[in-house]
Amino acid sequence: MQKHRQGRRFATKKPIHTANREVLLFNKPFDVLCQFTDDSGRRTLKDYIDVPNVYAAGRLDRDSEGLLLLTNDGSLQHTLTDPTQKTSKTYWAQVEGIPHPKALENFASGLKLKDGLTRPAKVEVIPEPEIVWERTPPIRERKAIPTTWLAITLTEGRNRQVRRMTAHIGHPTLRLIRYRIGSWTIDGLNCGDWRRISLG
Template sequence: MAHQYILFYKPYNVLSQFSEGNTPPASATEPRLTLKDFVPVSDVYPVGRLDRDSEGLMLLTNHGRVQHRLSDPRFAHPRTYWVQVEQVPSVAALTQLQKGITIKGYRTLPCQVKRLRAEPTLPPRDPPIRFRQSIPTVWLEMTLQEGKNRQVRRMTAAVGHPTLRLVRIAIAHLQLGTLSPGQWRVATTDERQKLLQI
């Protein structure tokens, strides 16, 4: 069987799996959306996860070695996120994030964090984030080498800046690029070759 590599822009409120599993539906008339509602390709599986309330790039593949090497923290492949947070983080808060935060007894690895000069160009989220006129928001770019459960949200909350919107824009050399929420594409020849070198 040929290996497949699919880049997908997971929208907000979509589960990072192909079936609902044990996840209760949003309501009796509104079942949870899953990857199968967007990607009509069989026998591919997500590399890692994005929370239901997070958006952005996912890689789907049937290549076990690539999946393992991108998922296992020992191989330290970067994942980059645009993160909208409440309030304006101080230099000290950004430094804390960069050096690592202790969350539930676990200390996160050092990561790259910078404040974006301008709000990134992203499609509107449906539903939009809550907006409070008295509380400013700022966008950060965070690049992590690990992916613990809800890690980015827990890190920003730990320094007093709750995450309002979270969009993964890159996994290793793979970029979200011009994909829109719900769209997918097959990896290019160059992207595939680099995945095989991981």
């Protein structure tokens, strides 16, 4: 597995279609920005990836973790980020409390958020995934209140959507990890590591 910490030059333009396609899977740690520069000195992609001319295909919030795909291929980036393509993504959400099954059933018909009704989503209660790593800093847990892990699959990508959906049913998200984008997952990829993938 390839892991890089320092680089010399990074993309300043959006990716374009190229015969030499670079496609990377990155397991983004908590508190890392999905960009290569930051005037405030916060951690960014350049602290982990030294491949030039690649850009994130989609976003992952600074306080979220998990799979981020980077590429220099504009057509692939468009496919993954275009809402009409309905690219499926799965998230692992650790939420406060134990959601009632009836509340989770509402995900299938859509939840009415401030920006409108969400598309139907899949949700299931799961055990804590074995590959989950320790977060730094750890989440704040209240001893008297249990937590639950949910696997939530969406085909849209509104701003902070998973967090807003779990809050809507009364169970705030304490930790959020993106596990899958399309057919790609973070299986075998440690937190903070990246690898090139083959598109066949």
